Every structure is written in C-alpha cells, then in structure tokens.
Amino acid sequence: MRTPVVTVEANTNLRDAEKAMHDKDVSCLAVVSNDRLVGVVTKLDFLEPISQLEGAERKVSVQFSVKGLEITPEQQGFMMDEFDSFSRKYQDAFQSGTVFVYMKSHGNTNLRGTPLIHCRLQFRTVRGTFISASEGWGVEPTFRVALDRLDRRLLRSKELLAYNPKYAKDYLRKIGLPQEES
Numbered sequence: 036m037r038t039p040v041v042t043v044e045a046n047t048n049l050r051d052a053e054k055a056m057h058d059k060d061v062s063c064l065a066v067v068s069n070d071r072l073v074g075v076v077t078k079l080d081f082l083e084p085i086s087q088l089e090g091a092e093r094k095v096s097v098q099f100s101v102k103g104l105e106i107t108p109e110q111q112g113f114m115m116d117e118f119d120s121f122s123r124k125y126q127d128a129f130q131s132g133t134v135f136v137y138m139k140s141h142g143n144t145n146l147r148g149t150p151l152i153h154c155r156l157q158f159r160t161v162r163g164t165f166i167s168a169s170e171g172w173g174v175e176p177t178f179r180v181a182l183d184r185l186d187r188r189l190l191r192s193k194e195l196l197a198y199n200p201k202y203a204k205d206y207l208r209k210i211g212l213p214q215e216e217s
Contacts, residue, residue: 042067043076052076095122096133103140104150110174117182125189132160134185138174149173154181158189165189 041059043052045068052064056078066074097118099106106114118134134156141151154177155168167184171177 040065044068045073049081053081094131095126097122097136098133099136099138101138103142104138104152104174106138106174113175114178117179121182121186124186132158134158136178138178141170152177154178156181156185158185163192165192 041055041061042065043055045066047055047066056062056064063075063077065072066076097115099114114136121134135158137155137157139153141153149172151170151172152174153168153170156166158165165185165188167181167188169177169180169184171180
C-alpha cells in the first residue's frame with residue numbers, strides 16, 4: 036500500500052481510471068464519492084472484460100475448486116455433461132463467460148457414507164455476475180441443485196430477459212405457470 040492513497044471519483048470513466056493507475060504506477064484505486072469510500076477498482080477489473088472481447092471464439096468455460104473431497108471420473112463426467120447443456124442454453128445470450136464451481140465437504144458429516152457437500156457457483160459474464168449455492172448429500176445432486184438455481188436466477192435477470200423473450204417463457208415454464216399457445 037502507498038500513502039497517500041490514490042483515489043478517483045465514482046463518476047470517473049474507465050479510461051481516466053486506467054490512466055491514473057498507469058501514471059501513479061499502482062494496481063488499484065480507491066473509488067470515492069463525497070469523500071467516502073464506495074469501492075475499489077483494480078487492474079484485474081480491466082483484464083477480464085478485455086480478454087472476453089478479444090477472444091476469437093466466444094464461449095462459456097468452467098473452473099473447478101474442490102476442498103475436502105475426491106471427485107471420481109464419473110462424477111466429473113456428470114458435472115461436465117450438465118455444464119455443457121447449461122452453456123449451450125446460454126451461449127447466444129452471454130457469448131462468453133466463466134462459471135466458477137466451488138465444492139467442499141462438511142468434514143465428517145455424512146448420511147450412510149454419502150458426504151454433506153456445499154456447492155457454490157459463480158457465473159461471470161460481460162452482462163453481470165450471477166451466484167447460486169446449494170447443500171446436499173453427494174456431489175451430483177448438490178451440483179444439479181446449484182446449477183438449477185443458477186439457471187433460475189439467469190432466467191429472471193433483466194439482462195437476459197431484455198436479450199430474448201424466449202428466456203421469459205423458459206422461466207415461466209420452470210416456475211410452473213401455464214403458457215399461452217401461440
């Protein structure tokens with residue numbers, strides 16, 4: 036950290052913020068409004084959207100982080116199949132993004148040998164960040180519930196509904212409301 040702290044106003048455009056970072060040789064800036072800290076912008080905040088825009092092939096990717104449990108090849112295959120279906124569904128709307136999967140076991144808590152698992156999903160896109168989580172017995176069911184919750188969150192997001200009305204119909208179907216025939 037350096038003193039004095041390098042700050043920018045909340046209404047500063049990104050080009051000016053990047054220039055301030057470069058000129059002051061810092062990797063982050065404190066964002067202030069009325070002399071109160073309202074956020075922090077880092078060089079990483081610039082890199083992710085740029086890398087998504089520059090990619091020749093737009094796609095949705097996945098990254099796994101596992102703690103305290105072993106994922107079998109069968110479980111990994113199941114999760115990848117579920118993820119492939121998910122990414123195909125949202126490919127047109129989001130074009131690119133990354134789903135971060137965090138799974139951990141709750142220690143010795145288990146039901147007839149099946150561990151209690153916590154799964155958190157974070158879907159980062161140029162249209163926003165979407166998060167879901169679930170807890171359950173076993174890897175596959177817990178992952179499926181978390182992915183289903185993420186799916187529902189996406190379907191009811193304004194960013195997605197504004198993109199294509201077909202997603203609104205999917206959401207209404209998923210929550211059990213009857214659909215009008217067209």
